[in-house]
């Protein structure tokens with residue numbers, strides 16, 4: 001079915017209820033923004049490619065000379081609204097109806113509803129997600145599971161934030177002049193159009209998390225979109241508040257500048273550690289100086305990761321902005337008390353480091369982890385936040401940000417990467433963007449690390465297992481076959497057949513075999529998604 005709203009063509013299915021989200025007025029609002037900003041988005045994506053070429057030639061990122069005046073002058077972000085003062089625990093999760101209710105009732109201060117890496121962007125997931133959030137904001141959301149259990153919102157719920165998809169993604173079911181529109185503008189635009197006024201009436205606001213930016217110029221584009229959207233819907237300027245994920249190695253050099261661009265709309269920064277690791281590997285894909293050990297060895301305490309999080313805290317606090325920590329990927333482990341205790345201990349240690357360093361809040365992936373994080377932050381952080389701790393003792397250099405973590409590459413690490421990569425893509429193609437795999441939360445960012453490491457280890461001269469074997473395409477294929485047998489025995493023949501494992505394996509192989517490193521696995525995978 002094709003629905004037209006002036007120039008926009010909708011090629012996705014219009015299921016009952018979708019007409020309440022895809023209204024003519026909402027689509028015209030999106031069309032105006034897409035017409036206005038698509039050129040700039042395209043330029044910025046092109047710019048990413050030219051920066052990559054420079055990095056491929058050996059250029060190293062550094063703090064920018066041309067924006068020194070921003071780093072060295074005195075300014076702060078605009079004051080934060082009341083409901084964003086205390087963000088000690090933020091839970092994240094997909095825009096699934098039941099999970100939205102569970103997350104909002106979890107006891108966390110904030111719930112980040114994710115159209116991005118925890119969401120497989122099928123048309124249905126995206127539009128159902130908008131309907132679910134609309135109902136959540138109006139307090140009418142409910143859900144009944146197959147056993148008859150009814151889910152409804154508690155009286156007190158988490159403050160809602162929304163993460164639209166990143167600049168590199170398109171929404172292929174919505175065309176303007178025959179071309180797919182920006183997924184960021186689509187997710188942001190629909191949410192903002194339908195909910196901004198209702199949120200303001202509730203003494204809250206349209207709050208966002210902005211993913212995967214690679215420069216302050218990309219933050220400027222978001223800011224221009226915010227100004228445009230607020231003008232268009234006659235909502236006071238500065239009502240939108242957005243927290244930027246510092247999750248690319250290039251953005252780490254532009255934290256001040258990113259806060260500055262979004263000054264009136266900023267709600268601080270967050271350390272998106274998983275994408276950050278992925279970005280480091282991706283940006284230095286061709287460098288013989290960069291190779292990371294097994295994924296599990298790259299923790300937040302290795303020197304470069306610690307430098308990055310300390311710099312985020314210092315930068316934010318000097319601008320009166322909150323510095324939110326990141327996601328510990330552990331989730332509760334069912335039926336294994338020892339592993340369960342280990343998972344909780346790891347989350348606790350991670351949150352203690354963050355709170356002691358100066359973070360004002362943190363992320364958890366599962367409602368079962370909320371109280372652990374909350375206990376740590378309640379004990380170590382005075383309410384509502386510790387922005388007053390300016391951390392002037394912290395001095396982070398470019399070399400420290402670019403330091404390569406040491407460690408070993410093991411066969412177990414290689415196996416895990418292959419196993420997780422294939423299982424995650426299969427889950428994503430089945431419409432599930434976050435999955436529990438080997439007792440960890442996996443989403444697009446964590447799976448990207450797995451895929452990037454296998455690609456790099458094959459091509460890098462130091463891609464050598466600790467037992468002395470060079471990692472090659474042949475070894476990859478051998479281990480892949482062995483891991484497929486393991487997966488098959490775990491999930492069973494039937495699920496293996498119906499669960500997109502064949503398609504996922506093919507895609508994983510293509511990504512590994514291509515000499516040109518694909519910028520995002522989700523771009524290729526999206527072509528296969530309904």
Ligand SMILES: CC(=O)SCCNC(=O)CCNC(=O)[C@H](O)C(C)(C)COP(=O)(O)OP(=O)(O)OC[C@H]1O[C@@H](n2cnc3c(N)ncnc32)[C@H](O)[C@@H]1OP(=O)(O)O
Pocket residue numbers: 091092093094098099100102103114117118274275327331332365366367434435436440441442443445446
């Ligand atoms: C790198 C980054 O970008 S991090 C941010 C993006 N990633 C995420 O947001 C991942 C969030 N986490 C999740 O999606 C989930 O926790 C998963 C997929 C990892 C595991 O989910 P499940 O297998 O359903 O876990 P589990 O069976 O233990 O869940 C128990 C209950 O908690 C709920 N639950 C689990 N995680 C969440 C969550 N994040 N938000 C809300 N509810 C949740 C489940 O729906 C389930 O509810 P029920 O008992 O009412 O049926």
Ligand SMILES: O=CC(=O)O
Pocket residue numbers: 117245247271272273274275276326327445
């Ligand atoms: O989005 C969060 C991350 O760690 O990546």
Ligand SMILES: [Mg+2]
Pocket residue numbers: 117211212245247272274275445
């Ligand atoms: Mg991320």
